[in-house]
Amino acid sequence: MNNDIEKVLYSEEDIAAACKRLGTQLTEDYKGKTPLIICVLKGAILFMTDVIRDMDIYAEIDFIDVSSYNGGTASSGTIRLLKDLDTDVAGRDILLVEDIIDTGRTLKYLEDLLKDRQANSIKVCTLMDKPSGRVVEAKADYVGFNVPSEFVVGYGLDYEEKYRNLPYVGVLKPSVYSDK
Ligand SMILES: O=P(O)(O)OC[C@H]1O[C@H](OP(=O)(O)OP(=O)(O)O)[C@H](O)[C@@H]1O
């Protein structure tokens, strides 16, 4: 699997440092509150489990599963809700945790859903932001890295459902795509 990677963009150490920086800021910003931290499956699973360990606050967690890339490198434009939350978000302070914001469609869909359900506040923490990919307006409050205009894999992010278990974020060799 590591052989399929052309270059590493963010190493394990880079990611750990980003989690620490974001966790420290979130600890300060959520002092005295008990937010509901929502992990956006599947991509955000690794980031969420790491960043919450750097947050010294009382918090609850929940999971929502939405998909629009269907394993490929381009957004289908249609968000499918595969698993809903277990928690009632009305009146809650929500921290959405994402792996990447690209076209912005997934984030917009989730923010609309949470507003509709009367969340008290909604903040967004993403490991990566790819502003060059934007199709709809979407903004994160906490960002680990601004990424270049490339399809990235690893640390939760997939190509055809694989590479999520890489401990770093990287770019695939072109041959991985052209071999298909
Ligand atoms: O800003 P966008 O263009 O909407 O892209 C970002 C979303 O796309 C990916 O999810 P995907 O649909 O691939 O599902 P997955 O997390 O299960 O891989 C990623 O994990 C984000 O949730």
Ligand code: HPA
């Ligand atoms: O660059 C990406 N990689 C993996 N999944 C994604 N979903 C949106 N953008 C990406």
Ligand SMILES: [Mg+2]
């Ligand atoms: Mg995906």
